[in-house]
Amino acid sequence: MSKRNLTLLTDLYELTMMQGYFYAKDANETVIFDAFYRDNPDGNGFAIAAGLEQVIEYIEDLHFDPEDIDYLRSTGIFKEDFLEYLADFKFTGDIYAVPEGTVVFPREPLVKVIAPIMQAQLVETALLNIINHQSLIATKTSRIVHAAGGDGVMEFGLRRAQGPDAGIYGARAAMIAGCIGTSNVLCGQMFDVPVKGTHAHSWIMSFPDELTAFRTYAKLYPSACILLADTYDTLKSGIPHAIQVFKEMREAGIPLTFYGIRMDSGDLAYLSKEAKKMLDAEGFTDAVISASNDLDEGLISSLKNQGAAINSWGVGTNLITSKDCPSFGGVYKLAAIKDKATGKFIPKIKLSENEEKITNPGNKTIYRIYSRDSHKIIADLICLVGETYDENNSLLLFDPVATWKKTLLAPGTYTMKEIMVPIFKDGVCVYHSPKVMEIREYCKKELDTLWDETKRLVNPHEVHVDLSNELWHMKTRLLEAYHFE
Amino acid sequence: MSKRNLTLLTDLYELTMMQGYFYAKDANETVIFDAFYRDNPDGNGFAIAAGLEQVIEYIEDLHFDPEDIDYLRSTGIFKEDFLEYLADFKFTGDIYAVPEGTVVFPREPLVKVIAPIMQAQLVETALLNIINHQSLIATKTSRIVHAAGGDGVMEFGLRRAQGPDAGIYGARAAMIAGCIGTSNVLCGQMFDVPVKGTHAHSWIMSFPDELTAFRTYAKLYPSACILLADTYDTLKSGIPHAIQVFKEMREAGIPLTFYGIRMDSGDLAYLSKEAKKMLDAEGFTDAVISASNDLDEGLISSLKNQGAAINSWGVGTNLITSKDCPSFGGVYKLAAIKDKATGKFIPKIKLSENEEKITNPGNKTIYRIYSRDSHKIIADLICLVGETYDENNSLLLFDPVATWKKTLLAPGTYTMKEIMVPIFKDGVCVYHSPKVMEIREYCKKELDTLWDETKRLVNPHEVHVDLSNELWHMKTRLLEAYHFE
Numbered sequence: 001m002s003k004r005n006l007t008l009l010t011d012l013y014e015l016t017m018m019q020g021y022f023y024a025k026d027a028n029e030t031v032i033f034d035a036f037y038r039d040n041p042d043g044n045g046f047a048i049a050a051g052l053e054q055v056i057e058y059i060e061d062l063h064f065d066p067e068d069i070d071y072l073r074s075t076g077i078f079k080e081d082f083l084e085y086l087a088d089f090k091f092t093g094d095i096y097a098v099p100e101g102t103v104v105f106p107r108e109p110l111v112k113v114i115a116p117i118m119q120a121q122l123v124e125t126a127l128l129n130i131i132n133h134q135s136l137i138a139t140k141t142s143r144i145v146h147a148a149g150g151d152g153v154m155e156f157g158l159r160r161a162q163g164p165d166a167g168i169y170g171a172r173a174a175m176i177a178g179c180i181g182t183s184n185v186l187c188g189q190m191f192d193v194p195v196k197g198t199h200a201h202s203w204i205m206s207f208p209d210e211l212t213a214f215r216t217y218a219k220l221y222p223s224a225c226i227l228l229a230d231t232y233d234t235l236k237s238g239i240p241h242a243i244q245v246f247k248e249m250r251e252a253g254i255p256l257t258f259y260g261i262r263m264d265s266g267d268l269a270y271l272s273k274e275a276k277k278m279l280d281a282e283g284f285t286d287a288v289i290s291a292s293n294d295l296d297e298g299l300i301s302s303l304k305n306q307g308a309a310i311n312s313w314g315v316g317t318n319l320i321t322s323k324d325c326p327s328f329g330g331v332y333k334l335a336a337i338k339d340k341a342t343g344k345f346i347p348k349i350k351l352s353e354n355e356e357k358i359t360n361p362g363n364k365t366i367y368r369i370y371s372r373d374s375h376k377i378i379a380d381l382i383c384l385v386g387e388t389y390d391e392n393n394s395l396l397l398f399d400p401v402a403t404w405k406k407t408l409l410a411p412g413t414y415t416m417k418e419i420m421v422p423i424f425k426d427g428v429c430v431y432h433s434p435k436v437m438e439i440r441e442y443c444k445k446e447l448d449t450l451w452d453e454t455k456r457l458v459n460p461h462e463v464h465v466d467l468s469n470e471l472w473h474m475k476t477r478l479l480e481a482y483h484f485e
Numbered sequence: 486m487s488k489r490n491l492t493l494l495t496d497l498y499e500l501t502m503m504q505g506y507f508y509a510k511d512a513n514e515t516v517i518f519d520a521f522y523r524d525n526p527d528g529n530g531f532a533i534a535a536g537l538e539q540v541i542e543y544i545e546d547l548h549f550d551p552e553d554i555d556y557l558r559s560t561g562i563f564k565e566d567f568l569e570y571l572a573d574f575k576f577t578g579d580i581y582a583v584p585e586g587t588v589v590f591p592r593e594p595l596v597k598v599i600a601p602i603m604q605a606q607l608v609e610t611a612l613l614n615i616i617n618h619q620s621l622i623a624t625k626t627s628r629i630v631h632a633a634g635g636d637g638v639m640e641f642g643l644r645r646a647q648g649p650d651a652g653i654y655g656a657r658a659a660m661i662a663g664c665i666g667t668s669n670v671l672c673g674q675m676f677d678v679p680v681k682g683t684h685a686h687s688w689i690m691s692f693p694d695e696l697t698a699f700r701t702y703a704k705l706y707p708s709a710c711i712l713l714a715d716t717y718d719t720l721k722s723g724i725p726h727a728i729q730v731f732k733e734m735r736e737a738g739i740p741l742t743f744y745g746i747r748m749d750s751g752d753l754a755y756l757s758k759e760a761k762k763m764l765d766a767e768g769f770t771d772a773v774i775s776a777s778n779d780l781d782e783g784l785i786s787s788l789k790n791q792g793a794a795i796n797s798w799g800v801g802t803n804l805i806t807s808k809d810c811p812s813f814g815g816v817y818k819l820a821a822i823k824d825k826a827t828g829k830f831i832p833k834i835k836l837s838e839n840e841e842k843i844t845n846p847g848n849k850t851i852y853r854i855y856s857r858d859s860h861k862i863i864a865d866l867i868c869l870v871g872e873t874y875d876e877n878n879s880l881l882l883f884d885p886v887a888t889w890k891k892t893l894l895a896p897g898t899y900t901m902k903e904i905m906v907p908i909f910k911d912g913v914c915v916y917h918s919p920k921v922m923e924i925r926e927y928c929k930k931e932l933d934t935l936w937d938e939t940k941r942l943v944n945p946h947e948v949h950v951d952l953s954n955e956l957w958h959m960k961t962r963l964l965e966a967y968h969f970e
Binding site: 068071136205 | 497502505610643651670702807
């Protein structure tokens with residue numbers, strides 16, 4: 001498990017295509033690739049971009065070690081000239097991206113790579129792997145945190161994550177999207193985020209009886225004393241024993257600052273309400289009642305609707321795997337090729353039997369349009385780099401498919417912000433990644449720019465992603481040109 | 486992305502419990518933990534154990550670096566004595582496990598850890614993370630490979646995997662369970678498995694036209710010439726251009742050894758049948774017709790039922806994430822504590838509101854019982870270590886819940902094999918992990934020990950996992966003793 005040079009973390013076809021470009025065309029031809037996605041996971045109204053910091057690390061570390069070259073040679077697919085080229089490979093292009101924690105919508109570029117075609121092609125797979133994973137988990141987490149209302153949500157999924165990285169970077173994404181802590185110690189160490197956790201059933205079982213186990217734990221950790229109450233019988237044994245220990249602490253004058261119970265099985269609505277009654281009856285009205293066990297946004301919403309007395313949620317499997325929708329469909333598509341003679345980008349389009357797989361051509365950026373009053377998002381506008389807008393003019397938006405659907409924004413009613421920022425210039429990173437807890441704060445503000453209707457977990461209001469007039473006409477010309485051929 | 490000491494890849498509570506054991510009890514108390522799972526993923530009839538090699542690497546590398554100790558100190562949770570203990574920490578226990586590639590069933594231990602409680606507790610999270618992930622993907626892959634009949638299945642999921650490890654170790658598990666290759670170059674390098682792939686839509690789009698792109702590719706890679714046919718229009722453009730190139734190769738005397746088309750969109754049944762007709766009409770009857778695009782075992786079965794002319798399958802997202810069931814519910818439960826005085830293991834049981842969460846106590850192993858004639862599995866028998874069986878005697882099996890359901894196996898009609906093997910003895914690895922392609926061969930043989938009815942993708946026949954008479958009585962005694970308390 002020691003290899004961490006991720007340069008070979010790529011599909012073989014990236015390398016066979018690279019070799020093809022090397023021998024068959026001008027390998028320095030500059031191209032533009034867009035990474036974007038087609039549908040929000042889980043039927044959500046938006047997604048949260050995440051993973052950029054790891055993409056930056058990957059790009060900065062790109063290099064073929066001698067053993068990588070040896071391995072590629074051993075496949076018999078690659079020629080020596082090309083392998084020599086790889087030995088000196090480094091990324092020299094430009095990258096633009098939407099910052100981590102930004103709310104994003106389908107079909108808009110999250111990352112744009114402008115580089116010689118061989119470089120731009122190589123990075124496809126790893127870039128998608130990283131962005132897809134972290135954006136998926138951030139988006140799922142935001143749904144769970146939304147369902148929990150103001151209650152704290154802790155990420156507890158490491159044991160069910162799809163391998164070590166899924167645990168580590170999944171927890172990172174979960175923190176970005178609003179978890180208050182993770183059980184994952186390595187994630188805590190790597191990203192300076194709060195780590196949480198108390199004890200498991202094995203702690204209880206390793207003592208002669210539950211009361212001894214609780215007492216021992218309370219003595220060791222009096223200031224963070226959450227006792228797991230369901231090892232034997234929650235209402236008959238766990239809660240009474242926990243209450244007994246809290247009483248003993250109170251009698252001994254130990255301050256009960258952060259204390260309570262956790263339940264990991266049974267009917268959490270019923271048990272939590274009963275537990276709350278029992279705790280209240282003894283004066284422990286501020287006890288934490290924490291629940292885990294296959295929670296997700298649907299179950300949390302449902303438990304809250306039933307008046308469950310839970311105020312802290314430990315969410316594992318369904319968060320860390322995004323169980324209902326375990327993939328984020330990010331793709332990476334060629335958008336333009338630079339003409340050597342003119343220096344201009346020639347837009348490229350990918351047609352498809354599946355209409356939703358048709359791409360947006362050209363060198364693009366994204367403007368986000370906000371209501372000046374509410375600061376909520378009105379729409380996103382994908383346009384060509386170089387187009388200029390003036391908030392003092394009116395702005396006509398139209399649906400790129402149902403083009404008769406138009407919205408005219410009056411001057412002074414809206415503001416615009418370009419949401420893609422430069423990350424690499426000529427192979428040099430020009431972006432400083434914020435710390436995870438800073439991204440978390442930024443993400444919270446980003447969520448405030450969404451209408452409640454877009455945050456609804458089921459059948460949310462869709463935010464419009466429109467094309468500029470210029471881009472729409474260019475795309476239409478390319479589509480029609482192909483069909484006339 | 487550089488940290489690969491995975492010692493802190495653990496839930497915080499493992500460390501808080503360790504500290505608890507350190508201060509509150511004999512930290513050298515020897516315990517037994519079992520890792521097992523409760524339900525086969527995807528309603529499958531079995532699972533395939535995988536990930537042991539990575540568990541071994543993890544255990545062998547377990548150590549707290551000075552910066553790990555510093556980090557733990559910085560949390561304010563841990564005391565100096567305990568941190569000093571961690572600085573010298575190493576694993577000194579025994580581990581038994583079912584070899585990778587073995588077919589396994591719910592409730593039987595896949596891994597058994599016998600170690601001082603602090604050590605056994607620490608390894609829980611990472612051990613589960615690794616085994617859960619790889620067993621999940623191996624099981625999913627076996628379903629997909631089964632649906633594909635004899636056709637080759639390639640693993641193409643890296644870009645949609647949940648992070649780099651999910652791609653790397655997911656591809657490893659996919660190879661174990663029968664894929665013929667993976668697109669993942671890093672996996673190929675690390676595990677010496679075949680890597681596969683040709684080109685993407687961007688290759689086609691980067692040339693002035695499709696025919697030029699195909700010709701260029703064919704010239705570069707004549708001996709592995711699979712052309713992606715759906716960039717513009719599969720039947721009107723892609724297939725005719727591919728046929729034109731194959732004709733040119735034939736006319737130029739280039740041997741057409743491995744050639745054909747790949748389709749990544751549209752109706753794969755219709756398009757493949759039309760493509761097959763067009764290829765056949767020109768004499769290209771042995772062309773590979775490869776398909777990708779959101780395939781899984783259900784869609785492959787359905788396409789085959791409709792007579793799709795596809796003979797090669799590239800499966801990505803749904804395999805690498807195990808989309809319909811993205812987690813393997815492996816758990817790790819205390820089974821026994823060694824009595825210092827007698828040296829005997831005292832069995833431990835975990836009760837639960839949820840009946841299926843009740844554990845099997847004691848120091849256990851698994852015997853697999855085969856039909857002597859067919860060599861198919863009759864049942865698995867979980868028993869206590871030290872119980873002996875003789876194939877020359879009759880063997881009475883009974884259902885552990887519906888105990889009146891009995892089966893008497895006559896002498897000479899069955900064979901038995903213990904399927905757990907020693908992995909670590911006193912902290913030293915005593916097991917040699919086979920190479921992935923060897924495990925793949927072993928797994929193929931393992932699948933032959935299942936009846937077809939158990940391999941059915943929907944509603945398969947369940948293989949019995951019984952408890953020995955001795956174990957069943959011990960468990961019953963413990964359950965009743967608790968309820969009498």
